[in-house]
Amino acid sequence: MKRGRLIQYMLTRRLGGRTYLTRIGLSSDVGKSRCIDEDSVLSIEINSLSESQTRKRILLLIADGMGGHNKGEVASRVAGQVVATRIIKTLMSPSKIEPNSYHTELTEAINAANTEILNYATTNADCEGMGTTISIAVIDSNQLHIAHVGDSRIYVINKDEIRQITRDHSYVQELIDQKRITPEEAKNHPQKNVITRVVGYYSEIKADVSSLLINADDFVLLCCDGLPNHVEDEEIKRILLRNPDPQKACDELIALANSRGGTDNISVIIASAKNARRDDPY
16 A cells, blocks of 8 residues: 555634644555556645745645556546646645636646646557546635546545535446436446546546535545445545544555455545644644
8 A cells, every 4th residue: 555644734724713733644555456556646735925924725636547558547647747737836826816716727737637648648659548537626725626527536524424525427427317327226337437527538628626615624535436436435434533643544444445345446635624732643
């Protein structure tokens, strides 16, 4: 298992006048049935100070490469690099960024990644047909801005609920939307791995983008489909709530998915917030 070291952030977020400690864990594992890890996982914090105004912003990204022998790991890596390079410029802005600006920047970054992967495949014959999902979350104070293509997922989790805030771009999700199958039937559908939107495969791509407010006790979780293929939503919630260390929660989730077959690569990022205390061991 490839583990990300626990990244600790002191974010001064004036939510109810309090200060919160935000921590991030990330892990990726090849799984039990794959010989190569095609996922790419990224976490970046940007701190900027201008005119005595401090701003802290976090970028989280998961890309699940597809193509097997057609270099899915290359597609996911290129997508992560292109998006990060473009979004960092936005995150360094000394001024407040409106949701619509985030939507535009995230959409353009994904389009740029799509073009870069297509160009790469044109000049590297062994990469023809590669592609990747991508799920991006930007945390800016108490706002969460997301962009999404494919069937990787973003969840917001707290003691009351686990809520998937992305919609899978998949054939089985379309069947669910059409009420031709139930969510339970989708879990074992023979075509559950067929996705309907991919970065780097078609000349044009449409990303879903949105923004929402998050609370100080929320977890933000990004994962590839290797996790929900084996671990139920309520199990994810339970593991997060009993683990104050997000890195341990990532590792436990991946271990559980592997214990149930690990039929795909498994990658997870978790960002958590809590009351910051002087005696906090982290």
